[in-house]
Amino acid sequence: MRWWMRHEARQSERRAPIVPEDARRLIDAGFDLVVETSTRRAFPAREYAAAGCRVVPPGSWTKAPPEDWVLGLGEPPAEPWPLRHRHVFFGHAYRGRPAGAALLERFAAGGGELLDLEHLVDGKGTRLAAFGYWAGYAGAALAVLHRAGLLTLPVAPLTRPELEERLRLCRRSARAGRAVSGGAVSVLVTGADGRCGRGARDALAAADVDTTGWGPRDTTPLPRGRLLAHDVLIHAIGPDHPVPPFLTRADLSVPGRRLSLLCDISCDLGSPFDAVPVYDRLTDWDRPVRRLPGTGRPLDVIAIDNLATLLPVESSRDFSAALTPHLLALATGTTSGQEPWERSQNAFRRATAARAARRVA
Structure with missing residues (x-):
């Protein structure tokens, strides 16, 4: 063969x-x-x-x-x-x-x-070879670096120790920011118990970021107000069937929305499986973050469909x-x-x- x-x-x-x-x-x-x-x-x-x-x-x-x-x-x-x-x-x-x-x-x-x-899945539909953990880790790391103002462009491949050192810099920056502002950035990870979600949570832990993790029980029905009350959404769900959207364009006009950064690990743009249909094109390593126009309070989007190649x-x-x-x-x-x-x-x-x-x- x-x-x-x-x-x-x-x-x-x-x-x-x-x-x-x-x-x-x-x-x-x-x-x-x-x-x-x-x-x-x-x-x-x-x-x-x-x-x-x-x-x-x-x-x-x-x-x-x-x-x-x-x-x-x-x-x-x-x-x-x-x-x-x-x-x-x-x-x-x-x-x-x-x-x-x-x-x-x-x-x-x-x-x-x-x-x-x-x-290539087992009898329960679980992938047998996947990059999900590292995609989640990389996506969450990019979100943290962007929030801390430490994301350098264009983004070059790193080793895990190199990326973790940058996350430690974010940790120190975040502590300084809390001392000034008196508050901490709140991050929500949907699909927190899956491969992508576990990777995202590990990266966020390395940066000492306050994190909330949601699984299926937390999103049925979806507490949309609580979702919008977070600063950052790491969307780490790749459903195998169409689901009601977690975030829509109408949500971006809700008064008091705190959400200002979406990192979409799944990148199902243009698909019936897209659960965050608020952006119209993917981002890339030259321009990993894009600010959506016409949303009132700014919403930045990270949507790179080969995130794991960062590591x-x-x-x-x-x-x-x-x-x-x-x-x-x-x-x-x-x-x-x-x-x-x-x-x-x-x-x-x-x-x-x-x-x-x-x-x-």
Whole structure:
């Protein structure tokens, strides 16, 4: 079984789905792992070569035999448009996002197949390999740095110790601010017990920020007034079905609104799953914070859809450690190991069948 780990097309992406130490595990198990070079990836090509991988130039996967597998994180580059291989990456193609339909068109044109990592789940629907913890950690850290006036632009990748040192600076700044103003910033984390929520709470704890965490019981029904009474909302919920919005444009005109910063970890913009439909475009690493116009009291938004790449080494190592056993199980063909991949495959086939039915109708 030959796998190609491709260079990521996205300019801001620093992560890798498989890190060199896990590449060695795959090689030792009989994998033929080909790795494309990347000047942006946090792990240099020489480390993959030392692990036994064949290293090739970016874009080489496009010439691979059709039976080969292609592994990545985000969507492949726009060319070639038809996708003829079996791909494994985060496609986000089934949540109603505008780009999802175009991605399915590419697979239809090439006859390939997507095993979306978003749908590599266990029998309870829990993702088996995810970046959620680090996305939550990074998003909350950005929110704290912005509030403290310590967010430097453009934002560059960091290690966890480097980021934690910046959060400690925020802690000292916050203490000084409380001494002057007599108050503390209040932060609300929705989805506080999930992966993203746990990461967010850990970052906030590192900065010594007062935090309230809400789970499902706290939001049914939603206490909207209490939500608006916080300074910062870290939205860390990625629902698997449409839900009533947590925050709307009408809420931004409520008298006495204290909320002034939204960090949306889920980034379901344009999707029926979007629970904070108050902004119309994502932010990025060059401009991570955007102030919404026409809201009376200012509301700043952080909505970066690859937050975990702020901490590329730690997040990649965690993700790779979780994914590698499932790649090994896929190769050995064990029944239990196949089940998560079958769920992902079935999700793709249902989506393509629904797309074909809509075309006929």
